[in-house]
Every structure is written in C-alpha cells, then in structure tokens.
Amino acid sequence: MLIVRGALAVAMILCGIVILARTLTMLGAGLAILPGVVLAVAMIALGLHRLSLIRRARKAT
Amino acid sequence: MSAKTRTAGPELRRSVTPWGSFSWGYSDVGADIFVGLGLVLAWAAGASNVAFLFAGVVYVCIGLAYTELASTYPVAGGGQYFVMRGLGDLFGFIAGWAVLLDFTIDVTLFAWSSVDYTSQLIPALVNSIHPWLHFIVVLSLVLGLCLLNVIGVRESTAFNGFVSALDVLSETLILCLGFLFAFRPSLLVHAMQFNWPTPYELMLGTSLAIVSFVGLESISQAAQETQRPASIIPRTSVSLILTILIFALAYSNLALGLHPWHPIADASGHSLQFWQIFPHNSDNQGKAVALLAAQVPYYGVIAALYVPVLGAVLLLISSNSGVFGSSRIAYAMSRSNLLPSIFQHVHRRFRTPAISIVFFSTIAVVELIFAAAPALYPAVASLYARFFHGENGLGFLADLYAFGAATSYSFVFLGLIGLRLRDPLSPRKFKIPLNVPMRFHGERVEFPLIAVIGFIGIFSILLFTLRTHALGRIFGPSWLLLGILLYLVYRRHRRLPLLRSQKHDWREAQVEILRSSGELELMDEYIANVKASDARRAGKPS
Numbered sequence: 001m002l003i004v005r006g007a008l009a010v011a012m013i014l015c016g017i018v019i020l021a022r023t024l025t026m027l028g029a030g031l032a033i034l035p036g037v038v039l040a041v042a043m044i045a046l047g048l049h050r051l052s053l054i055r056r057a058r059k060a061t
Numbered sequence: 062m063s064a065k066t067r068t069a070g071p072e073l074r075r076s077v078t079p080w081g082s083f084s085w086g087y088s089d090v091g092a093d094i095f096v097g098l099g100l101v102l103a104w105a106a107g108a109s110n111v112a113f114l115f116a117g118v119v120y121v122c123i124g125l126a127y128t129e130l131a132s133t134y135p136v137a138g139g140g141q142y143f144v145m146r147g148l149g150d151l152f153g154f155i156a157g158w159a160v161l162l163d164f165t166i167d168v169t170l171f172a173w174s175s176v177d178y179t180s181q182l183i184p185a186l187v188n189s190i191h192p193w194l195h196f197i198v199v200l201s202l203v204l205g206l207c208l209l210n211v212i213g214v215r216e217s218t219a220f221n222g223f224v225s226a227l228d229v230l231s232e233t234l235i236l237c238l239g240f241l242f243a244f245r246p247s248l249l250v251h252a253m254q255f256n257w258p259t260p261y262e263l264m265l266g267t268s269l270a271i272v273s274f275v276g277l278e279s280i281s282q283a284a285q286e287t288q289r290p291a292s293i294i295p296r297t298s299v300s301l302i303l304t305i306l307i308f309a310l311a312y313s314n315l316a317l318g319l320h321p322w323h324p325i326a327d328a329s330g331h332s333l334q335f336w337q338i339f340p341h342n343s344d345n346q347g348k349a350v351a352l353l354a355a356q357v358p359y360y361g362v363i364a365a366l367y368v369p370v371l372g373a374v375l376l377l378i379s380s381n382s383g384v385f386g387s388s389r390i391a392y393a394m395s396r397s398n399l400l401p402s403i404f405q406h407v408h409r410r411f412r413t414p415a416i417s418i419v420f421f422s423t424i425a426v427v428e429l430i431f432a433a434a435p436a437l438y439p440a441v442a443s444l445y446a447r448f449f450h451g452e453n454g455l456g457f458l459a460d461l462y463a464f465g466a467a468t469s470y471s472f473v474f475l476g477l478i479g480l481r482l483r484d485p486l487s488p489r490k491f492k493i494p495l496n497v498p499m500r501f502h503g504e505r506v507e508f509p510l511i512a513v514i515g516f517i518g519i520f521s522i523l524l525f526t527l528r529t530h531a532l533g534r535i536f537g538p539s540w541l542l543l544g545i546l547l548y549l550v551y552r553r554h555r556r557l558p559l560l561r562s563q564k565h566d567w568r569e570a571q572v573e574i575l576r577s578s579g580e581l582e583l584m585d586e587y588i589a590n591v592k593a594s595d596a597r598r599a600g601k602p603s
Contacts, residue, residue, distance in 0.1 A: 026246065032253045035110035038117070039310040046303035053296055 002054055009050035016043030082287050083297040084225035089276035090305050091228060092379035095372045096174045097273030098312055099349030100459055103339040105266025107256030110249075110313040112263065116270035117306045119522060122515025123277055123470050124302035125493040126477045128295050131281040132491045133480075134571075135290035135578045138393035139281040144472045145397060147479030150562040151548070154399040156472035158544035160278060160390055161421065162537070163465035167275075167383030168425035169432065170458040172202040175376035177347030177455075181369035188454070189344050192436035199429060202380065207422035210384045213413045221378065228375055229304070235354045235364060236311045239319065242358040249318030252334060265529040268463045271522050273309050275466045276379070282386060284578075291580045295491035312353070321356045343453040348372070383425070388417035398563060401551055431536075432457045449531040460526070460533030461540075467523035468541070474516035482506055486590040487571055488583045504594065 020040035023033045105112040130143045138145075140160050145153020176198050180186035188195040258266060280298055284290045319335040326332050335356060338345050345352060351372055354364035388404075392414050395404035408415035432454035435442040480487075485506040496507035527534045552559050568591060575584035 022246075026250070029250050029253075031111065032250050035114045035310050035314055038114055039307060039314065042303050042307050042310065046300065046307065049299050049303065053300075 002058060006051065006054050009047045009054065011047075012050070013044050013047035016040045016047060019043065079293050079297050080222055082293055083301055084222040085282075086276070086279045086297070086301045087225040087229070087304070088221045088375060088378045089279040089382050090274065090301065091225065091308070092171060092372075092375045093273040093275055094305075094309055094312060095178065095350045095376055096170060096347070096455075096459070097270060097309075098316065098353075099339050099346035100269045100272065100455065101266050101313065102316055102336045102349065103341075103346050104258065104262050104269060106258045106262065106336065106340070107252040107254070107317065108258050108263050109266060109270075109336065110253075110310065110317060112266040112270040113273065113309045113313040115267050115518070116274060116522065117309055119271070119515060119518035120274035120277075121302055121306060122493075122511050122518060123274070123473070124280075124298060126473055126512060126515060127277045127280045128298040128302075129489060129491050129493050130473070130477060130480070131284040131298070132291045132294040133487050133489050134574060135281075135284035135287065135294070135580075136393075136574055137282055137284065137389060138397070139278045139390060140469050140473045140476070141390060141394055141399070142397075143281075143480065144476035145399070145562075146565075146567060147476035147483065148472070150397070150399060150558070151545075151560055152472055152475070153397070154394065154548050155541065155545065156469050156476070157390055157394045157399060158541065158548075159465045159469040159472070161387055161544075162540050163275060163278075163462060163469065164383045164387035164390065165421050165424045166428060166458055166462045166465060167386070168203055168206065168380050168422065169199070169429045170455075170462055171376040171380035171383065172199050172206070173429070173432065173455065173458065174347050175202065175373045175380060177344070178351055178369045178372040178376065180344070181348050181351045182366075187344050188347075188436060192433065196429070196433040196437060199433070200426065202377070203422060203425050203429060206377075206381050206384045207418055210381070210388065210418045210422075211408065211411060211413055211415045213411045224371075224375055224378060228371060231354075231364075231368060231371055232308055232350075234360060235350075235357055235368070236308070236315060238360045239315045239353070239357045240311075243320050243322060243356065244315055244318050245320045246318055248320060248334060249314060252317045252336065261529060264525040268467070268522050268525040268529060269459055270309075271466055271519075272459050272462050274305065275462060276382075277470075278386065278390075279382065282389065289580065290578050291490040291583055312350070316349070316353055319353065319356060322358045322361055323356065343455050347455055384418060384422060387421040388414045391417045391421065398552075398555065398557055399548065428458065428461070457532050460530040461536055463522070463526045463530065464533045464537030465540075467519055467526055468537070470519045471516060471523060474512045474519065477509060477512045478516075481509055481512075484567065484571075486587060486594055488586045488590070490583070503598065 017040070019036060023036035023040060026033055101109045101112050134143060134146070136142055141153050141157025144156035176186055176195055177188070180188070180195075185191055186195055186198060280294065280301070284294055287293050316336050321335050324332055325335065325338060335353070338352070339349065348369065351365070351369040354368040355361045357364060391400055391404040394400040395402055404414065404417045404420075406414065406416045435445045436454060482501045485501070485504045492507070493509055493511045495510040497510060498505065498507055500506070526537070549559055557563055571587060572584055575581070575587060
C-alpha cells in the first residue's frame with residue numbers, strides 16, 4: 001500500500017513539474033500564468049508532503 | 062497549579078483515525094467547490110482563477126492557523142473557543158455567533174445546492190421552472206436532517222470516508238481527463254484577456270470564492286475525537302488544505318480553458334465558451350461541477366450520470382454537518398456562559414441537544430424562505446430587484462455565508478495572535494511559519510507574520526462582501542447586532558461581566574485538555590514550562 005501511495009505522490013510531483021514548465025513557457029501572458037504557477041507549486045508541495053508522511057510511516061514500522 | 066484533574070461528564074470517544082480526520086474535513090470543505098465554482102464563474106468571468114487564487118492564498122493562511130490552534134487546543138469548541146481564550150468572552154461570542162450564522166446558512170445552502178445537482182437528472186426540480194417544488198424539496202431536506210439529528214442518527218465516519226474517497230477519485234479523474242482532452246490554453250488566455258471583469262465584479266467574485274473554502278471549523282470539531290490530535294491534525298490538515306486548493310485552482314483554470322465536448326450556443330445561435338453559461342443563470346450556477354464533468358470527452362458520458370448524484374450526496378453530508386455543528390457550537394458556547402443554558406439541554410430519550418437543533422434548524426428555514434421568496438412571489442422579486450440588485454436565492458445564501466466566514470476567520474487570526482502573546486507556555490507541535498521572536502510581559506514569544514497577512518486578506522474579503530453584497534451587508538451585520546444584544550441581556554441577567562471576561566483558570570483547563578487528548582508528553586512539557594515561568598517571575602532559579 002505504501003508503494004502505491006508513494007507512486008501517486010511521485011506522479012503528483014511530476015504533474016506539478018510539467019504544469020510549472022508549461023506555464024512558464026507562456027511568460028508573455030503576464031498575470032494569466034499566476035494561478036497556473038500556484039497550482040503547480042501546490043501539487044509539488046502536496047506530493048512532497050505525502051512522501052514525507054510515507055517516509056515517517058516506513059520508519060515507524 | 063495542580064496536575065490532578067477531574068472529569069465533569071461523559072467525554073467524546075477518541076476514535077477518529079488520520080484518514081477519518083481527513084475525510085471529516087474533506088466532506089465539509091470539499092463540498093464547497095460544488096457550490097462556489099458556478100457563482101464565481103458567473104461574476105468574476107475571465108478572472109475566476111485569479112479570484113480563486115486570492116481566496117485560496119487567504120484560505121491557506123486560515124488553514125495553517127486552524128491547524129496550529131486545533132493541535133494546541135484540541136477541543137470541539139472551534140473558532141469561538143480560540144478567540145475567547147485569546148481575546149476574551151465578548152469577542153469569543155462574536156466569533157461563535159458568526160460561525161453559527163455560517164452553520165445555519167450551511168444547512169440551507171447545501172440542501173438547496175443538493176437539489177440543484179439532483180435537478181440535473183430530474184428536470185422537474187429545476188428552480189426556475191418549478192420554484193414551489195424546489196422549495197418544498199429543500200424544506201423537506203432541512204426538516205428531515207433536523208429530525209434525524211434530534212433522534213441521534215448521524216452519518217458514520219466510515220460513510221464519510223467512502224464518499225470522500227469516491228469524490229477525490231472522481232474529481233481527480235474529471236480534472237486529469239479534462240486537462241488531457243478538453244483544455245485549450247489559448248481559450249484560457251483569451252478569456253482572461255477579453256473577459257476581464259470590472260473591479261466591482263472582481264471584488265464580488267473574490268468574496269464568493271471564499272465560499273469554496275469554508276468549513277475549516279471541522280478541523281477543530283474533529284480534534285476532540287481524534288487520537289493523538291497534536292500529531293495527527295497537522296499531518297491531515299496540510300493534506301486537506303493543499304488538496305482543496307489544488308481542486309479549486311484546477312477547476313477554475315479548466316472551466317476557463319475548456320473546449321466543450323458538446324458545442325454550446327446562446328439563443329441566437331452564437332457559440333459560447335463553457336464558463337459563459339453561468340452569468341445570469343442561477344440554475345446552472347448551482348450545479349457547475351456536474352455541467353463541467355459532462356463536457357469532458359468520453360468520460361462525460363458516465364460522469365453526467367453519477368457526478369450529480371455524488372455532488373448531491375456530498376452536499377447533503379455538508380448540510381447535515383451544519384445542523385450537527387451548530388448545535389455543538391451552541392452547546393460549547395453555553396458551557397462557557399456565552400449563551401443561555403437552554404442550549405445545553407439534552408433530550409432525555411434521545412440524548413441529543415434537541416432544543417439547539419430545532420432552534421438553529423428553524424433559523425435555517427427562515428433563511429430558506431428569504432432565499433426562495435423572489436422565485437415564489439413576483440412581488441418580492443421586484444422588491445429584491447429594486448433594493449438588492451435583484452439577487453437570487455443562491456446569491457442571498459452565498460452572501461451571508463461569505464459574511465459569516467470572513468467575520469469569524471478575521472477573529473480567529475486575531476485570536477491566534479492573542480494566544481501567541483498571552484499563552485506562550487503551551488507546547489505547539491505545529492507552528493505556522495514566519496515568526497518574529499520578541500519579549501512580551503517578560504516571556505519570550507513568537508509573533509506570527511502569516512496571521513497578519515491572513516488577517517489583511519480575510520478582512521479585505523469582508524470589506525468586499527460589505528461593498529458588493531446588497532443583502533449580505535444588511536442581514537450580516539444585523540445578525541451580529543442581534544446576537545450582541547442577546548449576549549448583553551443574558552450576561553446582565555446572569556450578573557456576569559458585560560464587556561469584560563469572567564475568570565477562567567486556563568492553566569488548569571490546558572492540563573485537562575492535554576490529558577484527555579492523550580498528549581501526556583505535551584502535558585508534562587506544559588507543566589514544566591509553567592513551573593519554570595513561575596520560578597522566573599519569583600526570581601528563583603528554575
């Protein structure tokens with residue numbers, strides 16, 4: 001179960017990185033990219049948070 | 062201070078696990094996007110994602126504040142308890158009274174929206190076509206929930222967990238498939254560049270966006286029933302906060318850049334972007350997520366059938382949490398002598414706070430009548446059109462919801478600052494980041510900068526609400542004034558201080574809170590901190 005959760009967390013981080021990269025290529029759109037950047041950062045942060053929880057759970061067992 | 066403690070009455074069983082804690086919060090906050098998305102798209106148009114971004118950043122600050130407070134003081138009283146402890150009885154009452162407004166609105170708004178989602182499958186329930194039937198069904202739901210709560214039936218944590226898991230999965234599928242098959246970045250940029258709202262509309266949209274993030278009270282509601290709350294709550298809350306933020310931002314971006322699977326056209330045959338079906342159409346505003354899911358290629362065929370049902374169930378759970386939560390908050394406020402003792406009355410047979418439940422459900426019904434009146438009586442509609450910008454039922458409820466949330470959250474930020482200054486000895490396993498160390502009354506304290514940023518953000522949303530919500534700016538402050546009047550009469554009757562606080566032994570209370578939550582290490586740390594502080598003040602070595 002931990003492996004599945006870990007894979008989902010990594011997938012979320014990768015999605016966040018892809019969104020961030022694609023959003024940053026549209027810098028010319030100005031303010032329009034801001035919600036996309038925050039969305040990507042939130043996804044990366046949630047993925048990292050989930051990974052840290054999984055690491056803690058593995059240590060505990 | 063004595064570490065010896067006593068138990069005054071039966072305590073809530075601590076059986077909520079990390080997933081249970083997450084799903085409890087999710088079933089409350091997660092339902093909000095089902096209501097908020099359509100309302101924000103209707104007003105903020107091409108800036109809907111910016112409105113969600115602003116409200117979302119404020120919400121992250123609120124979430125962090127609740128996480129710190131609920132893990133430090135794991136009691137079911139929620140915002141009113143934190144504010145009462147940080148700022149005193151009167152402000153605690155105002156915060157609690159604003160939360161009570163939100164809970165009563167919660168009951169009506171989510172029952173209303175639950176019927177709107179059902180109307181996607183049963184067209185007879187569409188409000189604009191059969192307003193009386195819509196009204197009767199919503200009224201029946203409110204009365205039914207009231208009855209279920211009086212006789213003591215609640216949805217189980219397991220059911221909450223199942224619905225939350227199904228919802229997270231469904232929303233993730235809608236977003237992933239939507240972004241993969243139907244999202245056109247050029248449409249998003251076009252909508253933002255050519256359909257940017259006026260400052261008034263953007264303020265209105267932003268104040269409505271906060272509706273999508275209301276319900277963080279549930280974090281503290283769950284705290285008293287969570288195992289090892291100081292450890293569990295920060296873990297689950299951070300996941301909850303980020304999940305809700307991601308969904309809100311993703312939905313608003315997807316809705317603006319969605320290339321509809323089935324072409325949408327207006328009455329004159331001009332093709333429309335997806336988000337353009339929401340302005341001036343309250344029927345669509347109430348079921349935005351179901352309409353969006355149906356426009357996702359391929360998956361939309363299945364989603365069109367089950368997303369309305371899922372939305373209706375999730376919204377009904379949220380509506381139920383309003384009935385349950387209002388009675389619990391009133392119970393906690395009554396125990397703190399902020400409300401009359403009648404709200405502590407427990408029904409002999411059912412062992413539930415029946416009077417509280419019936420009282421606040423009655424208020425919810427009154428709010429429903431105000432919301433439904435323009436659709437039911439043309440004379441009232443013309444009155445609303447003349448004096449209140451022609452607001453519809455959903456708009457009226459969202460107005461008050463935004464007002465109550467912005468008011469109570471503003472006080473929670475002030476309460477957090479107050480508690481950091483007045484209670485630096487309580488161990489905090491989770492602290493919101495960005496703190497400035499300083500000395501206050503001889504103690505080392507940490508001043509929370511995020512709380513100041515969050516307060517400025519939520520207070521500006523409160524000002525937006527007062528500026529742009531024609532009904533909210535009248536009914537919201539009226540609710541607060543009525544409450545303060547009742548509070549003063551009650552306190553005078555009980556010969557308690559009117560504007561000052563009664564005496565509380567917060568040290569004894571904190572030891573009891575930590576003991577009953579099973580956080581014995583934190584309890585020992587707190588007692589050691591108190592002894593060291595007392596020794597320092599007496600000039601003795603600790």
